[in-house]
Amino acid sequence: MRCIAIDWGSSSRRAYALDENGQLLAERHDQAGVLHAALNSKPGQRRDFGAELTGFIGDWLRQGPRTVWLSGMIGSRLGWREAPYLPVPLALDQLGAQALEIDWPAARMVCAEPPRLRLLPGLSQLPEAGPADVMRGEETQLLGAWRQWQASGTAAGDETLFILPGTHSKWAHLRGDRGLAQVLSFQTFMTGELFRLLSQQGALSSLIDNTLPLLEHPLAQQGFDQGVDWARDEASSLLAQLFRVRAEALLAPPQQTPGSAVDALRLQAAARLSGLLIGSELGQLRRQPALRALPLLAVGEARLCAWYARAAERLGLSLQCLDPREAHLAALRALEGLGE
Secondary structure (H helix, E strand, O other), X not given: OOEEXXXXXXXXXXXXXXXXXXXXXXXXXXXXXXXXXXXXOOOOOOOOHHHHHHHXXXXXXXXXXXXXXXXXXXXOOOOOOOOOEEEOOEEOOHHHHOOEEOOOHHHHXXXXXXXXXXXXXXXXXXXXXXXXEEXXXXXXXXXXXXXXXXXXXXOOOOEEEEEEOOOOEEEEEEEEEOOEEEEEXXXXXXXXXXXXXHHHOOOOOOOOOOOOOOOOOHHHHHHHHHHHHHHHOOOOOHHHHHHHHHHHHHHOOOOOOHHHHHHHHHHHHHHHHHHHHHHHXXXXXXXXXHHHOOOEEEEOOHHHHHHHHHHHHHOOOOEEEEOHHHHHHHHHHHHHOOXX
């Protein structure tokens, strides 16, 4: 075994192990994220992330990996140790060079010579470069996604806009510089968090299903498309359109089967809310023509990216979706200098 990467986020963590040729040997994941409620329930006592990591990949450590790379919220002030933010513009090959070395005594319980444990930094955007912003975890995905795109044969030019949907959706403007990916700027949208909050609390919560509706369901597709169209309406504002989601559900005509009618209305209302929020996010490209002219690439969970691609098409945009798992593997190979 050559190396291990841990993508340790707020709600979950995922591990990958590569051999000397950069081939995937094993992977695993669980829900022990940095913000896991049960694991953070002891007042005044910090979690022992070192012991947790040893328990998570202890059997892999016995196979002699040289390096374990950590990325994500594990490097925040809520995690194991706070890693610095590197300001953009930045060449992504600097991530490995700027990683923090962490002592890991718990690893010695399972192997005599523990691997190097390296914590990757996040990125920041200082006011002089654009609106203040930060990211942690997505920078590693960007490193791999750029290499994935360049190797795909579909790359058009050396400049693109990556969209990483999620709780906090990230847009990152990347440009190739002598073969290296440079992050020029980025911006964050609270799209996923707004959907969760609005669907679980307040005036909309009793009228919608708080899970993202299935793309294959005709009512979900119809409701989502309506929401995107509402977002495109420049005569109204997002704040007004949000209440329209509630009004449409309240005024919908009764149906013959009350039980199924409630389910259908909740499904369609959720889809409208999703379409409205995603459409509002992607609609910002109308105000940023320089970004709109770039190839648009989404990296994220397949179902969510499918919704983004549907909204983009309705807005007259073309959005290509990349596999986040393959992006993480490509990033790990880049950090280890494999496959170059």
